[in-house]
Amino acid sequence: MRRFPLVLAFALVAAGAARAQDRPVTDDERAKVTAALSAHACQPGSIEMDDGLFEVDDAVCADGKRYDFKFKADMTLIEKTRED
Secondary structure, eight states: OOHHHHHHHHHHHHHHHHHHTOBOOOHHHHHHHHHHHHTTTEEOOEEEEETTEEEEEEEEETTSOEEEEEEOTTOOEEEEEEOO
């Protein structure tokens, strides 16, 4: 019986930590993400910080198509997905 409150408390702390990583992007971060997208011949769509990664939705690239991107904090590209 004593374990339930401890497990519940741990789950709440973990959920709060995950939510703490979801935050608005600063102007400086937005400029860095925009520069990283430019290196891929793309213009940004919406940019957000989610789970410690920068996520860009609906970036328009030189081929005229829309893509979603995920970057690490150091602007290393993790994922590029074409939007259909």
